[in-house]
Amino acid sequence: MNLEELRTEIDAIDDTLVNAFTQxxxxxxxxxxxxxxxxxxxxxxxxxxxxxxxxASKLPPELAQYGYAxxxxxxxxxxxYQNAMNPQPSxxxxxxxxxxxxxxxxxxxxxxxxxxxxxxxxxxxxxxxxFKHPQVxxxxxxxxxxxxIENGFCDYGxxxxxNSTAGSVKQIYDxxxxxSSFKIVRSTRLKIDHNLVxxxxxxxxxxxxxxxxxxxxxxxxxxxxxxxxDVKITPCENTAAAAEAVAQSDRKDVAAIASHSCVxxxxxxxxxxDIQDRSNNYTRFICISKKLEIYPGADKTSLMVVLPxxxxxxxxxxxxxxxxxxxLIKLESRPLxxxxxxxxxxxxxxxxxxxxxxxxMVDDLSAVCEEFQYLGSxxxxx
Numbered sequence: 001m002n003l004e005e006l007r008t009e010i011d012a013i014d015d016t017l018v019n020a021f022t023q024x025x026x027x028x029x030x031x032x033x034x035x036x037x038x039x040x041x042x043x044x045x046x047x048x049x050x051x052x053x054x055x056a057s058k059l060p061p062e063l064a065q066y067g068y069a070x071x072x073x074x075x076x077x078x079x080x081y082q083n084a085m086n087p088q089p090s091x092x093x094x095x096x097x098x099x100x101x102x103x104x105x106x107x108x109x110x111x112x113x114x115x116x117x118x119x120x121x122x123x124x125x126x127x128x129x130x131f132k133h134p135q136v137x138x139x140x141x142x143x144x145x146x147x148x149i150e151n152g153f154c155d156y157g158x159x160x161x162x163n164s165t166a167g168s169v170k171q172i173y174d175x176x177x178x179x180s181s182f183k184i185v186r187s188t189r190l191k192i193d194h195n196l197v198x199x200x201x202x203x204x205x206x207x208x209x210x211x212x213x214x215x216x217x218x219x220x221x222x223x224x225x226x227x228x229x230d231v232k233i234t235p236c237e238n239t240a241a242a243a244e245a246v247a248q249s250d251r252k253d254v255a256a257i258a259s260h261s262c263v264x265x266x267x268x269x270x271x272x273x274d275i276q277d278r279s280n281n282y283t284r285f286i287c288i289s290k291k292l293e294i295y296p297g298a299d300k301t302s303l304m305v306v307l308p309x310x311x312x313x314x315x316x317x318x319x320x321x322x323x324x325x326x327x328l329i330k331l332e333s334r335p336l337x338x339x340x341x342x343x344x345x346x347x348x349x350x351x352x353x354x355x356x357x358x359x360x361m362v363d364d365l366s367a368v369c370e371e372f373q374y375l376g377s378x379x380x381x382x
Contacts, residue, residue: 033086035086051071113157187286194276208253303372320368
């Protein structure tokens with residue numbers, strides 16, 4: 001047979017599958033009604049496991065794995081269809097709807113905001129992009145920012161989450177595991193232009209040691225490599241703190257990688273501008289609050305999920321996102337403390353908080369996750 005004849009044969013099989021799928025979903029709808037009348041949950045894990053084992057046993061060995069994946073997806077679709085026909089609002093959905101009703105229409109122009117570092121830090125610049133008139137309080141560590149929110153010292157906190165060059169700020173993800181009393185209420189992207197700054201009168205060839213935050217050092221690795229091995233690179237807690245340390249130092253052979261605002265702020269001189277490896281160097285910052293606030297226009301949602309330690313558990317939740325047409329824009333995993341080879345998965349989803357798909361996803365989460373934490377729905381300031 002030639003290719004066209006084979007395709008014609010596949011088309012005929014597909015027509016049969018379409019009819020079988022329509023018939024199956026009709027029965028699924030009737031099953032949903034029966035479960036509703038009997039007060040039964042949509043998910044019946046034992047029934048699904050038995051069905052998958054039965055189907056795999058009926059297929060040729062070389063197709064068993066593919067059949068397992070196909071019917072797993074079909075079961076996901078069936079559950080989603082049943083949930084849509086027999087909606088059971090979850091406690092989380094009620095919490096979200098309550099937050100949407102209670103949140104003001106406009107993001108506050110002024111608030112007390114916690115930032116890590118000192119005056120001139122990139123977190124401060126991100127804060128000023130989010131708020132018109134912020135009252136910034138500086139803390140020595142990222143963990144202190146979380147604690148300031150939890151204890152009510154500040155209304156909001158601004159934290160770096162990921163950089164387009166150096167990747168995720170893993171310390172923030174690890175802190176998210178330890179601190180559960182926060183929600184993400186907004187995010188922003190800040191263009192990061194790194195500068196080599198030193199005391200006035202210092203020449204580039206005099207520099208023997210450079211201070212900066214590890215992320216900034218990573219983002220400027222190509223430039224630093226050109227300076228040679230004789231220049232010592234010393235990490236510190238913050239780019240602005242590095243600039244402040246250089247300004248207060250008695251040495252004339254030290255410099256810092258910091259923002260341009262630190263030049264005037266600490267009375268320094270710029271030895272080199274835009275030394276980052278990539279010109280399109282951006283850092284994404286999140287704004288956190290103790291209270292769930294969902295402002296109009298929220299189109300991103302963040303989740304932290306712990307999945308069962310078994311094959312296919314991550315696939316199940318990804319299949320659910322796919323079936324609902326939700327766009328997954330970030331997936332990060334971090335090891336769980338005191339649990340060997342088990343991980344927390346962080347998801348960023350692009351979906352309007354007002355969409356039916358979002359509501360269905362919220363109601364379905366507990367059925368596919370061992371543990372999960374809803375971190376918030378928000379919009380991003382560009």
